[in-house]
Amino acid sequence: MSAAAGAHPLPSVDPRTGEATRTDLLPTGTAEVAAHCARATTATEELERIGRAGRAAVLRAMADDLEAAREEVVATADRETALGRPRLDGELNRTAYQLRFFAEVVEDGAYLEAVVDHPGDTPMGPRPDLRRMLVPTGPVAVFGASNFPLAFSVPGGDTAAALAAGCAVVVKAHGSHPLTSALCGRILAAAAARAGAPEGTISVVFGREAGTALVTDPAITAVSFTGGHAGATALRGLIAQRPDPIPFFGELGSVNPLVVTAAGAAERAAEIGRGLVGSFTLGGGQFCTKPGLVLVPAGADGDRLVESAAAALAEVPAPALLNAGIAESYAAGVAALGGRHLITATAEPGAGFEVRPTAVLVDADDLDAALLEELFGPIAVLVRYAPEQLTGLLDRLPGSLVATVHGGAADDPERDRAVAALRGRTGRLLFDGYPTGVAVAWAQQHGGPWPATDTQHTSVGATAIRRFLHPIAWQNAPEASLPPELRDGPSPVPRRVDGIAVPASP
């Protein structure tokens, strides 16, 4: 395999110590990236040929083989991320579930949105025979995330959704966990081969230069990305210069507001204080759904909530963050808060990338633009508001992946106003809970208004597959030129025929 010219082996860094170990992985050279993309093109044709049942078998084989390698996968990921074995064990469960869930989605077949219109007369004249369904876009580039070495990286949700759609995948490994990425890549490729998928169904590339080559490769038809604004802006710039700018599905920062109404605080101040600390420090505060901005009513109930949060925060151990860059950004962000009223954990950060969990307490009048930006890591901004300030505050909030409201058990007009204001600002409206933890389900939505770069789709849940499909209509096509799902007679998938919904034939 050809590496980038003069390339040095990639380091694997232990966040608990900050020590780098030399791996035998080299940054992927641009010629090799092109070769992966070429194989992905051929593989995509073959993935269509093996059909929905074939792809479902591939996804299940991948889940099985990941679980079979659980011990090695979890241990490797733990060394590279310091997220801890229990969390990574759960993340592997989620990852395997996600692969199997997409096998079900593919078998169900409704995702194809199959429609058949037979010829007919209309007030605008005769209608031809028209049949429409979604087809795979082609090879997909997936950028692994720093914070989910499994569930949003090589074997993650984007990979599962793209493969389910019928698109071969080239993953750009995140630099924070190269050994985990390489290991998962080997497991998935072997599972794919075992289940009858072609070579090139899944491959992994390493290094920044490889990422650049990937998004500009003519074979790539869509890019999914989870990460920060700077990286996303660079990639979007490259894509805009393509002769055919392709879709870029980016999940970037998100402050994820959590609003506590007066009634919510009156009824559950201590519980909410504890709960939100648990949520914003979970996994070192390195969730894209971390509640970063908490609106707390001024007054005695709000004070009790803040006291409860402070007490809970005091007990939180200092986590090692994922990499040096994240730890440095966190330290710089906390330092920039300067004279703000800070509440911190009592644990002293030790070796490696450990940091001290923190909360900032400000009055609504002091909420400046800097506090409305995501700071990655175990920190949240608590904003005390007077009742008349709530609407104005909500109107200032940027778009978020998820917005949470803690209201009263009975009618709570303040909750209703908050929900109305938040609905246009988020992809998920959560009531009386905590936003970290995104279930994989038919009804899930993980996305939202800008800064999600594609506001119309989701990156988690069944419909995440829609990102890697596009529609085609066949007009007056001979039977043999139609996909099986669009031919007359019994259909293997649900479809709409002449305007009427028809379930799949048994």
Next chain:
Amino acid sequence: MSAAAGAHPLPSVDPRTGEATRTDLLPTGTAEVAAHCARATTATEELERIGRAGRAAVLRAMADDLEAAREEVVATADRETALGRPRLDGELNRTAYQLRFFAEVVEDGAYLEAVVDHPGDTPMGPRPDLRRMLVPTGPVAVFGASNFPLAFSVPGGDTAAALAAGCAVVVKAHGSHPLTSALCGRILAAAAARAGAPEGTISVVFGREAGTALVTDPAITAVSFTGGHAGATALRGLIAQRPDPIPFFGELGSVNPLVVTAAGAAERAAEIGRGLVGSFTLGGGQFCTKPGLVLVPAGADGDRLVESAAAALAEVPAPALLNAGIAESYAAGVAALGGRHLITATAEPGAGFEVRPTAVLVDADDLDAALLEELFGPIAVLVRYAPEQLTGLLDRLPGSLVATVHGGAADDPERDRAVAALRGRTGRLLFDGYPTGVAVAWAQQHGGPWPATDTQHTSVGATAIRRFLHPIAWQNAPEASLPPELRDGPSPVPRRVDGIAVPASP
């Protein structure tokens, strides 16, 4: 109403004479654009409140009132476009049908993609109560097209789809038909008011400056555009600079290849020659689906096809194109073809913007990049190919709205190869027909790969509504905070409940 400072009244130009008449319409000032957008925001809230039945009634009232004003609408549009009364009469039929069709789509309710997942256990842990559906994005900007003064302009498909979704619409009138746009705007606004829709449901703005103000207005959540690359590039640049770049649904140029296989030519040479001339000269060749590039087999059958086309073309009258700019571009484009083998109509262009229909005949070896670009107007490029050249030619084709194959009646391996090569290059695959004329239907697809700026959706057909919707998930929401379509019990719309498709309750 405030117009742009120092603005002059807009001219209305008759393409048959080139003469401009002064109208009483002024370019819309930026403050007035902002006022329209603000009213559209309020109207969007109200359009949601009146519900799907209310919006269906509004769409039907618009169709009724357009038909009631047929005589005036068609006469006004004919003066400004020279498309002729029969065509405009048909276009009004299409426009009214389209409005009523979207009323059906809204009543059907499947477009909401409603999903309910009750709480449950999964291998990744407990799943909360999650419910998801699509909601309107907010006010939409629609840019009217030059070539469809009705069906893709003020009362057109984008307007119908956006209103159906629940989004108020601000239309930027195309400069080629200001009086038609103003007339249709008055009719639609009055119909909306009569049917109980709020003020601001539909409004029309005029002039380039208004278009700029429109796409940068914070209230606007999506832009649909039908037109050329230059205008689209300028608008996309403005949108990219927004703090929240919004979706831009652009239908730009398209060459729409039409491939005749050896068997197709052998069986139907004369018929295809006549048919394609009829298609590429229809409406003055000013259809986005005009077959602009025709691949004809070299040899006797292909020669017969070309002879038939030449004979048909000789008879085509010289059409007046839509405006001076289009007529000048056409003349310049034909002139740039220089020494190519041209076939032309015999009719002499007369007054106004009349031009001479033309076909270019080249061998495959002489097909340069310039010939692969759309030239708007009554012109097509006929390319003679030897059998071994077909695959290479197909691989050079850019993305198109529609691709057509004329094959043999029996098995035709050349057709199958062409279809396979074209599938990734188009949104609609048409067999043995002509691509102009896009039926409004559940199964329609009008879009495709770049240069469609959004490759995942359609601008014609039922699913055009999807462009003006985005998903939201509600997690653990109290019943009263849920939209009616997501509450437990009988549902007014089809939905998926705990993974199973459930039809709407009767």
